Structures are given as C-alpha cells and as structure tokens.
Amino acid sequence: MKTYALWLVGIVMSCLLFSCGDHRHRSMHAPQVAEAEPYYNEPSNTEEYDKIKENIFHNPLHKPLSTFSIDVDAASYSNLRRMLNNGQKPHKDVVRIEEMINYFDYEYPNPQGEHPFSITTEMAPAPWNEKHQLVHIGLQGKKLDYDNLQACNLVFLLDVSGSMSDTNKLPLLKSSLKLLVDQLSEKDRVAIVVYAGAAGEVLPSTPASEKEKIFAALDQLQAGGSTAGGDGIELAYKIAKKNLIENGNNRVILATDGDFNVGTSSTAALVDMIEEKRKDGIYLTITGLGMGNYKDGRMEQISNAGNGNYFYIDNFKEAKKVFVTEMRATLFTIAKDVKIQVEFNPNKVQAYRLIGYENRMLKDEDFNDDKKDAGELGAGHTVTALYEIIPVGVESEFLKKVDDLKYQKTEATQVSDSDELLTVKFRYKKPEEDKSRLIVQTLKDKPLSLDKTSDNFRFSAAVAQFGLLLRDSEFKAQASYSNVLQLARGAKGEDKEGYRTEFIQLVQASEMLVVKK
Structure with a gap:
C-alpha cells in the first residue's frame, strides 16, 4: 500500500512538473464530444464520457419489441475499477452496466450444429426487487480451432x-x-x-x-x-x-x-x-x-x-x-452484425426493462435490415443481457399510466394465451457473408428460485446490481452492497484467472468508500 501511494505521488508530481501546462493548453482547443461532460469539475481533469440516459420500463402493449446490438466491449469495467482503486467514486456516466457484465466469462454450453454460438435463457426473481423477475440471455461463441x-x-x-x-x-x-x-x-x-x-x-x-x-x-x-x-x-x-x-x-x-x-x-x-x-x-x-x-x-x-x-x-x-x-x-470474428430482438407476451408481462445497452439500442425495423451495422462476436466470446420484468398483477412504482388510444384498440392476441413469457430472435451474418441468418427461441413463464439458478445467472445479477448502485439508478430498489457480495461469493465458480475474486474485493472497497463519504 505504501509503495503504491509513493508511486501515485510520483505520477502526480511528474504530471504537475512536466505535463500540466501542456494539458491545459490542449484542453482549451480540444473538440467536445456530443453529450459528453468532464467527469471532474477540477480544471486539470478533462476526462469525457457520453451521457447515458438509462433504459426505462415499457408496456408491451404499447412497445412490444426491444431491439439492440450485442456488445462485448469491457472498457467501462476496467476504467471504473481504476477510479475505485484510486479512492474515487465514478460519475454515473462512466458506468455502462452491459460492459461490466460482459467483462467476465460465463460457462455457457458450447454451440452444436450449424450456428456459431449457443443460446441460454434463465429466469428468477430480481435480487434487488423480489416482486420483479430477472431474465438472463447468454450467447456462447464457438471456440478457436487452433489447427x-x-x-x-x-x-x-x-x-x-x-x-x-x-x-x-x-x-x-x-x-x-x-x-x-x-x-x-x-x-x-x-x-x-x-x-x-x-x-x-x-x-x-x-x-x-x-x-x-x-x-x-x-x-x-x-x-x-x-x-x-x-x-x-x-x-x-x-x-x-x-x-x-x-x-x-x-x-x-x-x-x-x-x-x-x-x-x-x-x-x-x-x-x-x-x-x-x-x-x-x-x-x-x-x-x-x-x-x-x-x-x-x-x-x-x-x-x-x-x-x-x-x-x-x-x-x-x-x-x-x-x-x-x-x-x-x-x-477472429465468427459472427458479425449480431442483433437481438425480444417480443414480450402482454398476458404475462406488464412491463420490461433492458439493463444497460443504452448506446447499443436499435430501431425495431433495423432488426431485419441487413444494411444496418451491429456488433461482432469473437471466437469463444460470451455475451450476456439481462431484462427486468414486472409480471402481470404486480403493483410497482415504476408502472406509468398511459391514456387509452383514440383511433385504435391495443390488445393481446389469442397466441398470447400460451405459457410463453417472451420470444427472443437473433440475427447474425457469417464474416464472409452479407445476408443474415435468423435464430428464434422462446422462454416459458417458469421462473426458478434464485438459489436454483446457475452461477452465470447469479454472478451477472451481482454485477448488474453493483452497476445500479454505482449509477445511483432510480431502478435500484432494495439493491445493497451486502446483497451484491452475498450473490457474487456464492457464484464465484472456478475463477481460474481470479477476476471474480477481484470483483468481490472491488465491491468491498467501493462500499467502504461510500460509507466514508
């Protein structure tokens, strides 16, 4: 700890002696990113982060489809880790929850058959709001053939x-x-x-x-x-x-x-x-x-x-x-322009919210448009997305009333009487192709208890909950650092590289930082 402090002091001093004037000169002329703000108010810090407008809950009768591009970037997690390790609480726009989740590998089944990735879905009560459900969608890319x-x-x-x-x-x-x-x-x-x-x-x-x-x-x-x-x-x-x-x-x-x-x-x-x-x-x-x-x-x-x-x-x-x-x-890219579109059954779902991916949202019509660019999946990579669901019949502070429509009637179809909670569709192209391929999968309305879910489910839920706390999200409900730690410790798995152990230590340090302030 002492060595680290001396190193940090040395970096700060060298910046003051040799770089500070140059940085100030450049910051006066540097172009501003649209919707970006300095994350500090201090004049010597000109870090910029795009503003994130958090996804809200949607009624599937008015907005039945949720469409987005996959994201395997992980920069947000290691960047906010740097800040927390330096004793700085990150500004909320530093925190991109999907990148925090996708920093970690998950043990999904290897793909079988013609498609280069497998699809896994699970559902259980949301750890930060037990009246809500949490849907977990996981992709596993085909691993490298080193020969x-x-x-x-x-x-x-x-x-x-x-x-x-x-x-x-x-x-x-x-x-x-x-x-x-x-x-x-x-x-x-x-x-x-x-x-x-x-x-x-x-x-x-x-x-x-x-x-x-x-x-x-x-x-x-x-x-x-x-x-x-x-x-x-x-x-x-x-x-x-x-x-x-x-x-x-x-x-x-x-x-x-x-x-x-x-x-x-x-x-x-x-x-x-x-x-x-x-x-x-x-x-x-x-x-x-x-x-x-x-x-x-x-x-x-x-x-x-x-x-x-x-x-x-x-x-x-x-x-x-x-x-x-x-x-x-x-x-080695195994699939390009990978898009996800989820349709929710209004007989089962009052409202839904995609956690994160705010910068990856697509228009619904983009899903079938092969000219629309989307994310790439590398060999062996995993992609994880989480939806928070408010089931039919549940009272929630997040449900907002919308007036009935005057010119059309919005109602569920007979098909929605099934036991399906949602249908998830995937489009992707092989790296050498320009025409997309479609995969369709449904999820039944059969939630597990939280303790019966996989390590993948519980650990990703812990990371998401930590992100809600760091963002001070309006949707954090009963989220707490103790809950994050309990979930993460119980879902650590093999953790060969120690990344999940490091996450637990980061949450502990962050909790102390919040208490101290």
Whole structure:
C-alpha cells in the first residue's frame, strides 16, 4: 500500500512538473464530444464520457419489441475499477452496466450444429426487487480451432503525442504489445504507425516471426507533440489495405488516451471515416489508456463504428488479460452484425426493462435490415443481457399510466394465451457473408428460485446490481452492497484467472468508500 501511494505521488508530481501546462493548453482547443461532460469539475481533469440516459420500463402493449446490438466491449469495467482503486467514486456516466457484465466469462454450453454460438435463457426473481423477475440471455461463441487459424494482418496505430508520456500510457502500451506479438505465428504480419503532430509509418508490414525487429521498433517510440489522430487512422487503414490478406484477419489496433486535436478530430467526422473504412473488411480494436484527459465517449463511438472492440488497460495485469488471454479470440470474428430482438407476451408481462445497452439500442425495423451495422462476436466470446420484468398483477412504482388510444384498440392476441413469457430472435451474418441468418427461441413463464439458478445467472445479477448502485439508478430498489457480495461469493465458480475474486474485493472497497463519504 505504501509503495503504491509513493508511486501515485510520483505520477502526480511528474504530471504537475512536466505535463500540466501542456494539458491545459490542449484542453482549451480540444473538440467536445456530443453529450459528453468532464467527469471532474477540477480544471486539470478533462476526462469525457457520453451521457447515458438509462433504459426505462415499457408496456408491451404499447412497445412490444426491444431491439439492440450485442456488445462485448469491457472498457467501462476496467476504467471504473481504476477510479475505485484510486479512492474515487465514478460519475454515473462512466458506468455502462452491459460492459461490466460482459467483462467476465460465463460457462455457457458450447454451440452444436450449424450456428456459431449457443443460446441460454434463465429466469428468477430480481435480487434487488423480489416482486420483479430477472431474465438472463447468454450467447456462447464457438471456440478457436487452433489447427486452422487464419493469418493476421495487423497494423498497430499508436498515439505518441505528449499526453501519452505518463508511465501508465506509452510505457505500459509498449510492454502490452510485446505480449501480443509473442502470441502471433510466423504467418502473421505486423506494421506500426504512429501519430503525434503528424502521422508516420515506423515499421512496414513485417512477419511476426521477426520479433526482435518489431520489439526494437516499439522500444524506440517516445511521446511528444500534439495529436493528429485522424491522419493516423487514414494511414493505418491504407497500410492495412495494401497488405490485405484475402480470407484472413485484417485489423487496425488503435491505442490512445483519445485526445485527438489535430486534423480530422471531431467525433462525428472520425465515426464517418471509420464507417467508410470498414467496407474494406478491416476491423478495428481500440485500447484506451491513462487518466486525466481520457476521452472515453469518443473511443466508444469510433469502436462501435468500426466493427470493433474497445478495451481499457489500467495496469499490467489487465494488459495480459486483453493481449494474451483474450486477444487471439478477439482477432477472429465468427459472427458479425449480431442483433437481438425480444417480443414480450402482454398476458404475462406488464412491463420490461433492458439493463444497460443504452448506446447499443436499435430501431425495431433495423432488426431485419441487413444494411444496418451491429456488433461482432469473437471466437469463444460470451455475451450476456439481462431484462427486468414486472409480471402481470404486480403493483410497482415504476408502472406509468398511459391514456387509452383514440383511433385504435391495443390488445393481446389469442397466441398470447400460451405459457410463453417472451420470444427472443437473433440475427447474425457469417464474416464472409452479407445476408443474415435468423435464430428464434422462446422462454416459458417458469421462473426458478434464485438459489436454483446457475452461477452465470447469479454472478451477472451481482454485477448488474453493483452497476445500479454505482449509477445511483432510480431502478435500484432494495439493491445493497451486502446483497451484491452475498450473490457474487456464492457464484464465484472456478475463477481460474481470479477476476471474480477481484470483483468481490472491488465491491468491498467501493462500499467502504461510500460509507466514508
């Protein structure tokens, strides 16, 4: 603890001595993300997070469908973990509950048959509101076939501007990328592009077997200058396209604190650029680093636009998780444009609410539109979504009265007399195809008691409840830290990597922080 405190003091002092003036100068001219706000009021902190308007309860007679894109990003969890470990309570817009849930792996059945993922559903009382039900939907992607891996064409696009000089930025990044290079095979290739005041190619596309050459290129990188992120993205995609591997895995890996302030720098312009580039079959992974001027909202939007994933690295342990434990699977997409649409039976459901995914909501008509972009699923990845349900006949403070319609009659059909609670539909495309495939599955109105549910159900419910507390959600009801801890401890499972144990420790630290304040 003492060593950590000394390290933190050293970082703060070095920022004050060498970086503070530069950061203040840039913050005056940096473009603002739409709907983004600094998470601190302090002038030295210009971190920005997109505003989250929490999903509300809907009456299925008036809104029978809930449609959204899957999300396997995990940046929100590791970012808020950084804040909590530093004794800071995260602003509510830092907390994206779906990313907290999907940070963890879940043991769903491996897929069988023609589809590249399996689907699991469960239902039990919501731990924070026993009058409500909680529906759990889980996807399990097909695992990697290591004997038949596609070749990788990777372009590392690295921010080396002055804001990246801190120990937890460029130095941590260089160590992290070396971990990834160590995992690559001789048929894979790596190029390195950097950007500061201007963008440039540091290493042309090089066989991954020439590790010493790649490491030497990384070692020579130093931080300094302003941030021409748009130019860097243009150059990285150009190099990726030049070295495109047909039927291979072509990807740009962008690492930055998100502070783009030279050239194409507005979030909208960058999103438009990335949406255009993805047509070439080149995917995007974004890795966020650092604190103080971190631009989370910008990076999330860019990642969503680029058929990509978004991670945040707060320490070397997280770097190993991202670049060693998970990156090989992340690099290999098994399904793209994965959409979920759920229809609720109004004879069983008074109201429903999707927990999280606010930035991934789609229009109902987007579900059948194959031109509409959605999330990607990597090999072996899991995706989890939770709905909170208010059953018919239950009184709830969250039920809002809507006047009867004047020109049409809204009522349930005869089909709704069945014992089905809901129908869940999935659309996805195989990576090489443009036409989607449909999977349909129903869930019966047969809830389990909470103690009979799987570890997957209870642990994801614990994480969701923790998110409700951190957001101080209007829907938190009887949520409590003690309930979160009880659920999580009882659903820890094997926990080979220790991530669930770490979560329990984080909840304990967070509870102490709240009590202290």
